[in-house]
Amino acid sequence: MPPTSPSTSVQAARRRLAERLREIRLDAGITKREVAARCGWSEAKSGRIENARTAPSDEDVRQWCRACGADAQAPSLIAANRAADSLYVQWRRLQRTGLKQLQTANANLFERTRLFKVYCSNVVPGFLQTPGYATALLRSIATFRGLPDDVADAVAARVDRSRIIREGHHRFAIVLEEAVLGYRLGDFSVMASQLGALLSAMDLPAVSLGIIPSASPRTMWAVESFTVFDDVRVDHEPLSASVKITAPDEVGVYLKAFGALQQQAVYGAEARALVAKAIGELR
Known part of the structure; x- marks a missing residue:
């Protein structure tokens, strides 16, 4: 799925997920740079995910939660991520x-x-x-x-x-x-x-x-x-x-x-x- 969908529903779902990831990071008291370092990413990737410019994969969500000491929240966030995917389905897939x-x-x-x-x-x-x-x-x-x-x-x-x-x-x-x-x-x-x-x-x-x-x-x-x-x-x-x-x-x-x-x-x-x-x- 492209980072930005023509559907406002998809954009809203992506924003809600990004906001939850940001809250987890803030609760952990760490910066985007630290999340990136713990996940082995560039800081730019952390920024794109947190600003809803890049749709994270399930594994990205798992790593983010692990980096923030919030593994227990990963399943619900992954479910939200998949729900956002289901809102917009490319014709070629269908x-x-x-x-x-x-x-x-x-x-x-x-x-x-x-x-x-x-x-x-x-x-x-x-x-x-x-x-x-x-x-x-x-x-x-x-x-x-x-x-x-x-x-x-x-x-x-x-x-x-x-x-x-x-x-x-x-x-x-x-x-x-x-x-x-x-x-x-x-x-x-x-x-x-x-x-x-x-x-x-x-x-x-x-x-x-x-x-x-x-x-x-x-x-x-x-x-x-x-x-x-x-x-x-x-x-x-x-x-x-x-x-x-x-x-x-x-x-x-x-x-x-x-x-x-x-x-x-x-x-x-x-x-x-x-x-x-x-x-x-x-x-």
């Missing part, structure tokens, strides 16, 4: 064997979640994707990242995962930017089928689907797509990584943003009119 595993990795999370809040500014959310649209999207991802070609299996897994939108006790509050309707993934028939599927999804009892008109005045700007699970976890996916957010204050920021975006969306007949317009523009 996708090294292809895309199918990404569709099945969070199966338990999806099954136990009762309320999904989904905002998409770039593509139709996976829950609502047709096989043709999912194939076009996942194939472009596999090509861009140079991944093994398991697109057919990944699409099958994604479609199977999407059954929860019709089964079980799940609810979905989904907000799309109107621009998503115009981004063409696949040919005419693929897009026509996908847009038609969005119209059908509006009739599902578990789904609330709103669309933010492109021409509407904005009080909340378009942001990266994200999903909130039961108001306690947020997943979002910038180009280079998959980021999981669980810190309550940061989850609260996303919930506030979702509420603002939801208020800007139109529903029912107005939303259907936007989809119908997009279908007409395909021709």
